[in-house]
Amino acid sequence: MSVVGGHYRLAFTQSILAFTQVFNAATHYQLDYPDLVLILALVRGGSLARAAALLKVDVSTVFRAVRRLEAGLGQALFEKSRAGYLPTSLAHTLAEQAERAEQALDAARVGVEQGGEVISGTVRLTCTDSVLHALLLPALAQFMPGYPALTLELSTSNDFANLSRRDADIALRLTQAPPEHLVGRRLATVSYRVCASVNYLQSVDPGELARQSWIAPDDFLPDHPTVTWRRQQLPGVQPSYRCNSMLAVTELVRAGLGVAALPDFLIDPGQGLRPLSEPLLGYDTSLWLLTRPDCRALRSVVTLFDELARAIRLPA
Known part of the structure; x- marks a missing residue:
């Protein structure tokens, strides 16, 4: 042996x-x-x-x-x-x-x-629920079967406090400016488009965005790019629905309850979503893979970090 x-x-x-x-x-x-x-x-x-x-x-x-x-x-x-x-x-x-x-x-x-070293241990990873469902899970399915001794603990959150409090080892975050005390890699640029479901579009005129029923992130995400864009470009719009996550916003749009600005990785035409605009220029953000400097000495964290950097791909 x-x-x-x-x-x-x-x-x-x-x-x-x-x-x-x-x-x-x-x-x-x-x-x-x-x-x-x-x-x-x-x-x-x-x-x-x-x-x-x-x-x-x-x-x-x-x-x-x-x-x-x-x-x-x-x-x-x-x-x-x-x-x-x-x-x-x-x-x-x-x-x-x-x-x-x-x-x-x-x-x-x-x-x-x-015939090599086995990667083992527990790694704690945090991300938003939208990133989890659309980007992280497909990536994990590619490589995690090859690490049977590696345990992954997942939590969904919208802030960086998990890493700062050492409640997590790795974070996937949408941000333009990650905290300076963290280290990581910028994986991709994420743009946003106004979208609606096919069913919703059958009963409205999509030409005037200000007249639509809007679905938006609530005050839990006050600086979200889509919130900033709507307030600047459509200041008179009062959302009909507010949600505490972009995944929830997407589900309401898919259900035909209104329109919303969604990240490109959540826009799936196969699920009945249709873009009503081009990408919102000047309001895009970045997907970052981040960790704490002290975690770079842990083989399990470094391995998962490198695998995620290779496997996570935004839809074309």
Whole structure:
């Protein structure tokens, strides 16, 4: 086995030995990996039938194995109820250990197959919900299957506070001026167009934008480029709908409730949206991939950062 495989097997063995010593002291039962696999399957499945399907055995085998394990440990791991098998706090703890062991073994296998270093750890990433759905998720689908030992925690937000408070390691943000204390890469220019749905356009004259029913970001996004443009170019317009995210604005437009200025990566003609204007000149912004300077020493963060920089592409 390679050094990588040996490293993860050592970590796995140490984890199992630690729990084995605890239980041996109290019960003299020798907890082993198949026990953890059983517990994890029942926690995930919630019933004997689903656990049996996960383990590819019959239900009676799972039932007898759980009974033997609980008898050996001298305490219950699950409580039977109408909802199924409910795990105790001990079962939850053991299931967490089983998941770590599972991830370590997966990472070791990948390391052996690839003959290189396995990237592992947890990276916290923040972005807006519109960027998440339109740009981030397609990018993650391209490369994350190749990093089975890498865990990604996602949160949606419209500000930079996550990185500043160290609540996140990487941020995808639409801005013209990222904070100076962050480092990163400008990925693309994002422009905006006034759009409406095909259904909405069937009942209105799109020639006069000021006479339309407008959908706009609310006061949570006071400096959004589309808000600035509307106030300067259509000062008399009072939006009929206000939303706290551009994804919500887009959904209302798609539902035929009015018009809005949308970023180009959210304008999908295949979903019934039609541009009513050319790009709003002078009101575009940039998509930035950002991190903290101290995160550049973390292999997991650097790897995810580089993969995102390669994979994120705005629609042509």
